[in-house]
Amino acid sequence: MQKWVTIRIWMAAVFLGSLLMMQAGWLAHLQLGDHSRIDRHWAAQLEAPRGGIYDRRGKDYPLAVSLPGELIFIDPATVSPEHDKVSIACRVAETLNLDTDQVLVALNRKDTRYIELGVTIDTEIANRLRGSDVSGVHLVDRTVRHYPLGRKMSHVLGFVNAENIGSAGVEQRFHSLLQGTAGFLEGKVDARRHEIYRERNRYVPPIPGADVMLTLDLNVQYILEQALDDGIDAFSATGGWAIVQRVRTGEILAMAARPDFDPNHYRFVSQDLWRNRAIADVFEPGSTMKALVVAAALNEGLATPETMIECGTGVWMYAGRPLRDHVRGKASVTEIIQRSSNVGAAKLALELGNQRFEAYLRAFGFGSRLGIDLPGEENGILAPARRWATISPTRLAIGQGIAATGLQMLSLYSTLANDGIMMRPYAIKQVRSPCGEILHQGQPEMIGRPIRPEVARQMREMLSKVTEPGGTATRAAIAHYRVAGKTGTAQIPIAGGYSQTEYWASFVGFLPSEHPEITILVVIERPQPQRTGGVVAAPVFARIGESVAHYLELLPSATIARSLADANRERLAGREGRP
Amino acid sequence: MSRRNRRRRRARAVLLPVPLTGIIVLSATLALTYLWMDHSCSALGQQIKTLEQRASALRNEWVRERNKWAAMRTPANLEQALLRQGLVMRMAHPGQVVHVSETVSPQTPYVARSQWARVDTVRDP
Numbered sequence: 001m002q003k004w005v006t007i008r009i010w011m012a013a014v015f016l017g018s019l020l021m022m023q024a025g026w027l028a029h030l031q032l033g034d035h036s037r038i039d040r041h042w043a044a045q046l047e048a049p050r051g052g053i054y055d056r057r058g059k060d061y062p063l064a065v066s067l068p069g070e071l072i073f074i075d076p077a078t079v080s081p082e083h084d085k086v087s088i089a090c091r092v093a094e095t096l097n098l099d100t101d102q103v104l105v106a107l108n109r110k111d112t113r114y115i116e117l118g119v120t121i122d123t124e125i126a127n128r129l130r131g132s133d134v135s136g137v138h139l140v141d142r143t144v145r146h147y148p149l150g151r152k153m154s155h156v157l158g159f160v161n162a163e164n165i166g167s168a169g170v171e172q173r174f175h176s177l178l179q180g181t182a183g184f185l186e187g188k189v190d191a192r193r194h195e196i197y198r199e200r201n202r203y204v205p206p207i208p209g210a211d212v213m214l215t216l217d218l219n220v221q222y223i224l225e226q227a228l229d230d231g232i233d234a235f236s237a238t239g240g241w242a243i244v245q246r247v248r249t250g251e252i253l254a255m256a257a258r259p260d261f262d263p264n265h266y267r268f269v270s271q272d273l274w275r276n277r278a279i280a281d282v283f284e285p286g287s288t289m290k291a292l293v294v295a296a297a298l299n300e301g302l303a304t305p306e307t308m309i310e311c312g313t314g315v316w317m318y319a320g321r322p323l324r325d326h327v328r329g330k331a332s333v334t335e336i337i338q339r340s341s342n343v344g345a346a347k348l349a350l351e352l353g354n355q356r357f358e359a360y361l362r363a364f365g366f367g368s369r370l371g372i373d374l375p376g377e378e379n380g381i382l383a384p385a386r387r388w389a390t391i392s393p394t395r396l397a398i399g400q401g402i403a404a405t406g407l408q409m410l411s412l413y414s415t416l417a418n419d420g421i422m423m424r425p426y427a428i429k430q431v432r433s434p435c436g437e438i439l440h441q442g443q444p445e446m447i448g449r450p451i452r453p454e455v456a457r458q459m460r461e462m463l464s465k466v467t468e469p470g471g472t473a474t475r476a477a478i479a480h481y482r483v484a485g486k487t488g489t490a491q492i493p494i495a496g497g498y499s500q501t502e503y504w505a506s507f508v509g510f511l512p513s514e515h516p517e518i519t520i521l522v523v524i525e526r527p528q529p530q531r532t533g534g535v536v537a538a539p540v541f542a543r544i545g546e547s548v549a550h551y552l553e554l555l556p557s558a559t560i561a562r563s564l565a566d567a568n569r570e571r572l573a574g575r576e577g578r579p
Numbered sequence: 580m581s582r583r584n585r586r587r588r589r590a591r592a593v594l595l596p597v598p599l600t601g602i603i604v605l606s607a608t609l610a611l612t613y614l615w616m617d618h619s620c621s622a623l624g625q626q627i628k629t630l631e632q633r634a635s636a637l638r639n640e641w642v643r644e645r646n647k648w649a650a651m652r653t654p655a656n657l658e659q660a661l662l663r664q665g666l667v668m669r670m671a672h673p674g675q676v677v678h679v680s681e682t683v684s685p686q687t688p689y690v691a692r693s694q695w696a697r698v699d700t701v702r703d704p
Contacts, residue, residue, distance in 0.1 A: 024610075031617075062649045068639035121643065148650045197624025222654035480673040550670035 040188040042195060047143060048180030051209030053157060053170055055218040056253075056429055059211070062148060063218070064157050064171065064263075069121040069144035072096065072129060072137065074106045075113045079136035088134055092117070095128050107136055119144050147263045153221050155276035156214070156255050156374065156427060159263035167266075168274050170212055170428070173375045177431050177439055180209030210439050213429045215251035220244055223547040224254040228522070231540035232258055235505075235527035241278040241406050242523070242540070244548060247414050247516045249444040250423030252372070253548070257281075280376040282403035283504050283523065286490030286533070287472075289399035290345040292412055294337055295459050296360035297348045299451040305334045305458055311343045318346070319390040323398075338465040340472045340487060342398045349397035357393055358385035363450035364412050365422065366404055372425045373442065380404045399490055400498075410521040413485070413508045416460065417516035419453040421446055460484050464513040467538075476507055476538035478546045480556035484516070485509015485541065487533030492526070502526045505536035511545050512557045520544055 053064035074092075079085060089104040096117060106115040117137075120126060121144050129137050145160040158169020166175035183206030188199035228242045241257040257277035261269040275281065297303045311327045327341035336344035349357055361367065367382030381403035383392075395401045407425060415422040424445040431440035451459075463484035467477045473487045488506035491498035506523040510516040522537040522544070530536055650656065661668055 060649070061652075062646065065642070065646055067642055067646055121646075123643070146646065148646060149653060149655075152653075152655075195628065196621075197628050198620045219654055547670065550673065553676065554673075556673040 040190075040196075040199075041186075042189045042193075043184070043186040046183030046185055046204075046206045048182050048206035049143070049208040050145065050160070050164070050180060051178040051211045051434075053178075053212045053214065055221075056213065056215050057217070058213060061218050063153060063214070064145065064147050066143050067121045067146045069119050069142055069146075070126045070139040071119050071142040072117040072126075072139055074103075074115040074117060074136055075138055076107055076109050076115070076136060077113050078138070079107055083133060083135050085136075088136060091131075091134055092129065092137055095125055096120075121146055149218075150264065151260050151262045152225055153216065153256070154260050154263050155257050155274075155278070156216060157263060158375075159266040159274075161266075168376075169276065169374060170214065173373060174210075174212050174428070174431060174440075177210040178212060181207040183207070208434045210431050210433045212431050215246075215253065215427055215429045215442060216255065217253050219551055220548055221254040221256065223551065224544050225256045227540050227543040227547075228256055228258060230543075231522070231524055231536065235524060235530060235536050237524045237527040237536075239277065239525040240523055241281070241521075242544065243278050243406055243410050243521045244544065245410055245414055245425060245519045247417045247510060247519055248423075250414070250425045251429075251442075251444075252425055252427040253518065255279075255427070276374065276376055278406045278521075279372060279374060280378050280405070282378055282380050282405055283525075284402065284490040284493065285399040285404050285409050286488035286504065286506065287340045287342075287345075287399060288409055288412075288486045288488035288506055288508050288533075289402065290337060290340065290397065291416060291459065291463060291486050292360060292364055293345050293349050293352070293357070293397045294333055294462070295416060295451050295455060296352055296357065297333070298455045298458055299360075300352065300356065302351045303333050303348060305332065305462055307333050309333065309336060309341075309344045309347055311336075311341050316343045316346070318394055321391050323394055334462045334465060337462045337486065338468075338471045340466075345397040346394035349393040352393070354385040354388055354393055357396065358382075358388075360450060361396070361402070363448060364415060365408055365448070366402065370407060370411055370425055370447070372407060373428045377407070378405050380408055399488060406521050406523055409488075409506070409508050410519055413510055413521070414519040415448075415450065416456050416463070417484070417510040417513075417519055418456070420449050420451040420456040422448040422450060460510075460513050460516070463509070467509070472532075473507060473509075473534045473538040473541075475534060476509060476541045476545075478511065478542050478549065480558070481511045481545070481549055481554070482513040482557040483509055483511045483542075483545060484513035485538075487538060489532045489534075503531040505531055505533045507533050507537035507541045509541060509545075511549060512554060514557055514561060515555070517552065517554050518545070518548060520548075 050066040052059070052062050052066070055061040055063055079088065085104060085107045089100050089107055092098065093100040093103045098117065103117075106117075109115065119142055126139055129139060145164075147154070147157060147159070154169075156169050158171035158173075159167055160171050161167045164179070166172040166178060171178065184202060184204040185200070186202035188196050188201075190196055224242050224244055228240055231237070232240050239258045242254075243252060243256075244254040245252055255276070255278050257275075259273055261273040266274065294303075298305070303309075308330045309332075311325055311329060311331050314325060314328055316323045316325065323342055323346055325341055325343040327335070327339050327344065331339065331341055331344055333344070333348070335341070336348070352360070361382055366380055368379050369377045371377075383401075388396075392401055411422065411425060424447045426442045426445075428440065428442045430438060430442065432438055461484075463486060464482055465471050466473050466486055467483045468474070473485060476483055476485055476487075485508055488504070488508070490504045490506070491500070492502040492504060493499075494502075504523055504525055505527050506521070508519070508521045510519040520541055522540045524536050524540070527536040
């Protein structure tokens with residue numbers, strides 16, 4: 001009996017021992033064995049956060065940022081039979097501001113399991129759609145490029161397309177620096193496809209993209225866009241563009257074009273609206289070109305501000321073609337500018353001669369890009385002098401037969417304001433990597449000096465008369481600041497000639513004229529019923545100029561005049577006191 | 580009789596030799612240690628993963644909040660906020676701004692000498 005008990009004990013022990021050994025073996029096999037047939041391998045590319053775009057004051061003023069958001073889509077096959085499709089559609093439509101019928105149609109579709117509704121960065125919207133009574137609607141994490149200003153500055157900023165590629169503006173120009181470098185993660189997952197951290201065998205963290213700081217100022221941009229929109233509305237115009245530039249450096253402080261678009265919804269507008277018309281569209285500048293002709297004539301010593309020119313009786317025939325003018329009789333060169341005489345400017349152009357005239361046009365940057373650091377800049381159109389017709393110089397002098405970008409016209413006046421020094425316009429202040437390394441630094445760069453400083457000073461004085469009583473742009477005058485500038489009213493070319501009803505009204509000028517700080521260009525396209533630069537564009541200029549001068553705390557003209565007088569007195573006193 | 584039985588039982592009670600027992604105990608200890616360390620590593624890994632997710636969520640939240648704050652400070656929003664409060668604000672008129680030249684030399688006093696004298700008088704009666 002005792003023996004039988006012992007045998008049973010041993011059998012049980014052997015059985016349990018075997019079981020334990022088998023389990024131990026199995027555990028060892030699981031833990032240490034080769035399981036290459038079971039695919040636990042897992043690899044993922046880690047998206048690098050795209051760098052931000054900021055205004056000139058830095059990171060506190062974002063203009064384009066990448067935000068964590070959610071992609072919302074419908075999978076009709078996953079709608080629970082317990083839920084009413086109509087109530088789901090109502091809730092989704094109300095939350096996403098969509099059409100209820102459209103959502104209901106999507107919920108009833110049988111041919112697809114993926115209908116994209118859009119993306120959102122609003123967590124409240126996402127939470128509302130996550131409710132237990134909303135089935136069939138799914139949300140997936142997605143980084144969303146967001147432009148907090150909406151339509152403002154849209155042409156300068158550009159946008160990022162569905163493939164995350166910068167496709168216009170700064171987003172396009174600096175895409176390679178903004179996009180960063182993707183990271184990499186490689187490891188193993190458990191049976192539930194969750195990463196096993198200790199099995200992570202490769203981790204390359206993503207390198208975030210560089211941040212771009214613009215030279216543009218959010219507040220100046222706001223002032224500019226408000227004034228431009230109001231100007232376009234007031235004259236029922238079809239479009240327009242405007243730029244503010246700092247004279248001494250060439251920095252662009254603001255730039256806008258109309259019609260515009262919202263880069264957050266770029267897909268829903270025509271591609272034509274993506275174009276930055278301030279640099280990518282050319283137009284005939286009209287009378288604003290007269291300043292160049294006069295500056296060239298003064299620089300060549302062919303005339304002085306007091307030189308008198310016979311402007312005729314209202315119609316001047318040259319090479320068998322009439323040129324009309326509202327200035328009659330003799331007028332000084334200053335009056336030609338002040339009252340915008342066509343004949344006077346044309347006669348000065350003839351005095352210059354074709355070769356010299358073309359040389360000045362090219363020296364001021366017409367016919368070629370100025371090299372702004374934004375994509376899409378156009379050359380403009382300027383035929384070589386050897387191909388000019390006999391009347392060409394008389395028409396070029398009044399801004400016909402030449403096509404220029406808004407930026408080129410702005411640059412011409414900035415050069416006159418800057419003692420004849422032409423600066424390359426730039427819109428990017430700095431590109432900085434996340435670790436603080438400066439990858440690109442925008443710097444003032446002189447690209448030419450087409451006229452002498454004393455000629456530039458004479459031009460400033462003459463252009464100041466335009467906004468004074470008797471000039472063509474008294475509406476561009478600003479209290480406390482002396483403004484210099486020139487109006488332009490150009491007929492829009494059509495097949496076989498020029499339109500008699502459609503015009504470009506423009507004003508380009510700078511202030512304060514004694515010590516210019518900013519240059520402003522305003523172009524309004526097809527204004528109605530008024531269409532002259534002095535009536536349509538000059539008030540917009542004045543509104544921008546006044547607000548920007550206050551915002552930038554520019555010294556008023558009287559203070560400048562007093563300082564200059566004090567400086568002169570001190571200089572004279574110093575001379576007298578010198579032994 | 581009973582003493583012999585006890586001795587026999589004692590002899591039968593030693594079922595495993597000491598070295599084998601030692602090996603088994605050592606193996607068991609090693610296995611348990613391995614399992615404990617394995618579990619600790621897994622727990623730490625899990626903790627790191629959780630913290631990674633938390634850090635990512637916090638970063639996202641920070642980015643969202645920063646964006647909201649920036650959006651609130653845009654000129655358009657500020658203007659609307661002022662309108663809601665019925666406030667009308669304008670830029671200072673150039674005539675209302677006192678410009679102090681930065682180029683004034685240290686020897687040139689900003690305040691007239693007579694005014695300095697008056698200040699001195701007040702301080703030292």
